[in-house]
Amino acid sequence: MLVVVTTPITNWVSYLVYFSLIITVILVARLPLLTVFKRSLIEIPFVLFAVLMPFFGTGESYQVGGFTLYREGILAGTAIVAKGTLGVLGAITLSSTSTAREILRGLERLKLPALMVNIASFMLRYINVVTDEMERMRIARASRGFEAKGIRDWRILASVLATLFMRSYERGERVHLAMLSRGFTGVLPRTPDSPPRPRQYLQVVSLPLLALLIALSERILR
Amino acid sequence: MSSKPALLINELAFAYPDGHQALFGVNLQIAAGERLALLGPNGAGKTTLVMHLNGIHGAQHGFVEIDGERIDVGDKVGLKKIRATVGLVFQDPDDQLFMPTVFEDVAFGPRNMGLAPSEVEVRVSDALARVGMSQFVDRPPHHLSFGQRRRVAVATVLAMNPSILVLDEPSSNLDPASRRELAEILRDLPITLIMVTHDLPFAYELCERSVILAEGTIVADGSTSKILKDEELLERYRLELPKGFSL
Amino acid sequence: MSSKPALLINELAFAYPDGHQALFGVNLQIAAGERLALLGPNGAGKTTLVMHLNGIHGAQHGFVEIDGERIDVGDKVGLKKIRATVGLVFQDPDDQLFMPTVFEDVAFGPRNMGLAPSEVEVRVSDALARVGMSQFVDRPPHHLSFGQRRRVAVATVLAMNPSILVLDEPSSNLDPASRRELAEILRDLPITLIMVTHDLPFAYELCERSVILAEGTIVADGSTSKILKDEELLERYRLELPKGFSL
């Protein structure tokens, strides 16, 4: 990712290779393409931003259908779309090929503070419990003829938020008591886990390495 | 209206978006004023079926009719009417009670129906009186005991004057006295009642008729006492009377 | 050790920081290997009492002794031992199963005790075998059914090899077959058992002795069958056997 972001957009060959790399990974991992596409829509606000960019800038410019487009702006806009898309595709690949737990383990290895990892793992454990509660509350509202239409309904939705907060907080307290009664002393026991084998390391670094190679070669060839 | 069944389910089948099929052709007919227990093991599709009764899920195959009118989840006006006719009481009262006071919670449904404030007040006080919770009208639901919250949850639905009341595990987590009080409240309601439950003695106490739902179809339908006496049938569907219980 | 009671509660009183007093002098003595049902209406102080048994609440007046040793919430080392001796199973298994997999959840207690990884594994597989959940060891708890989660919750506590097991409403929300299976598991444990419950038939099935806690004191103590036959006593404390149930 870092390699991608530092590559100047004018090295467009590199970008083609990056895209083919990430798409190869997506295909190899057999991710459903439609899902990947749907999830990439998340970057749309930034694409809009990028589309505006060619209209701004200084220096070299072109006249297209009555608009003044700046070379600088076009380049910058393209860069944002290209890099953003690569980033989003990369993150989607990561999240679709690794379980949330594996990602957490990874964060732990990357020396994210233990407390942060613990909070995140509690979050992952209870996300289903709480979203199920939320869904049942939604059905309960709908069953009594409620439909959120406008700002008038915000007060009711806020009551739902408040209830959700109180239920979550109280559950947090009960979980804490349950932990205490099983001898918790403030430090969560670490799960001993096997260190990754060299082969796995190789697989892990292969993609960034390849990307780096491409970036460098472009620069050298110029 | 009186000749038509209060509820008619015909060939109802349903699969979740993830492909898991929960209902495989359910047929059921209930007359107005009947009290029916819907029994069955965990994962039999009971909750999925209940979600069809007021249009939370739409029928993918077959249909559901309330008082002779077919539920169409696309028809917003019709749906609103159905949801006023069929009242759903959830198993966990905390899912149902989200307003700051008991009054506002019970008033929520009637207000959504667009009733005048004076009419809303009448509805609220009637519904709370029916479940014996009138004195708690200004309390936050959060501060009530579990049994009291369950009763307020029933009131929130009664306030909409439904003609069919559907309850999911109404007796769960209640202490014995609260359980009996709830049974008395439910017995006195002049209303069609459908009760999803594991509590066979509770079903026996309240419902003349029971059906067993298993693997997405109705596998038994008859008088509650007859069904509960059929030990082989009960055992096949992981149902059993508690030790020491005799009909 | 054998001559001393497994649990001795003497004159225990407790008030919450908000001033609400929950216990008003509880006296109770349990011998090793006994199975005791703690009955009582909602709000009687049952949960508060249970929280004293392993030092989550400290005694404000009176004391609690486990195997002759007084619980002192200030003594961290002693507390650790108490919490290994007295195992608490919560009512909602989701409160108790907080780790990402069944294995890690059951291993949580033994790891806190500082056991070696190999010993932890033995404890986990033993505990899961006892509740018949061995095949689910690598599953995330939220993929299990409610009855299965309840059983894993029991295993998380058994893995600490407690000599006293305290269960809060163990039969709540279980379907009849899961309820019976749990009763069989609990009956086979060679352990002192204290069970807080509303489910009088369940208490009758499992416990020879029962006490009734009401308004913060023990108001009755005797054989379960004798207590459950005393209709006047039961009624006074909002307890009653379900209709159709006979001893």
Place this chain on the structure above:
Amino acid sequence: MFAPLLHIPDGFINVPTSVIFMLLSAAGIAIALRGAKGELDDKTAPLAGLTTVFIFAAQMINFPVAAGTSGHLLGGALAAILIGPYAATLSITIVLLLQALLFADGGLIASGLNVFNLALVGVWGSHLIFLIIRKIMPKRKNFIPVAGFIAALIQVPLAATSFVIQYAIGAESTIPVSTVFTAMVSTHVLIGIGEALVTAFTLSAVLATRSDLVYGWKGIAPKLEIKKVNS
């Protein structure tokens, strides 16, 4: 969505700037970690974990604005007042990290930028505003929603301004900073009004039933006791 531009993807702001803000965020998180530990003790992990789920779930609730459009809560001010600034910083940071990792919502290298804007500027900005208002206003329960309203109102444009500063330092873009500033801040003032309404409503609903859970209100209670001792 209320504030899509506050989830910056990778490549929008250049790497040196991203790294600088990553370091700044890391420092802020370190302080929050220490603060939360001191405040919540061994309750931190479960309580902060569950409140993080709450923030995450809260952002899934759609607040309809007008025909078809809707928004969701950012929650910085709400979290700061409900659970305190330290725990709120941690909760919002984790929500942002997991959104980036699991849902590709916001970039990974850009995560430092996003955490800085929302978890640090958003939360601590709200907290400071809240403290100031607490000084000025009468110490009654119903001042909390009002304070929450103002804190949330200012928090959103504040986070937007922080975004513009990052943009000014390191955006690989040609749109002039002043244009971005005007556009961002004006839209986010509107968004801030929505955020403020929802925050105030939610706070008043929690206060109605469990005022003891509200951090911003608890902070006041001991003060009153001290007064009694002095007189």
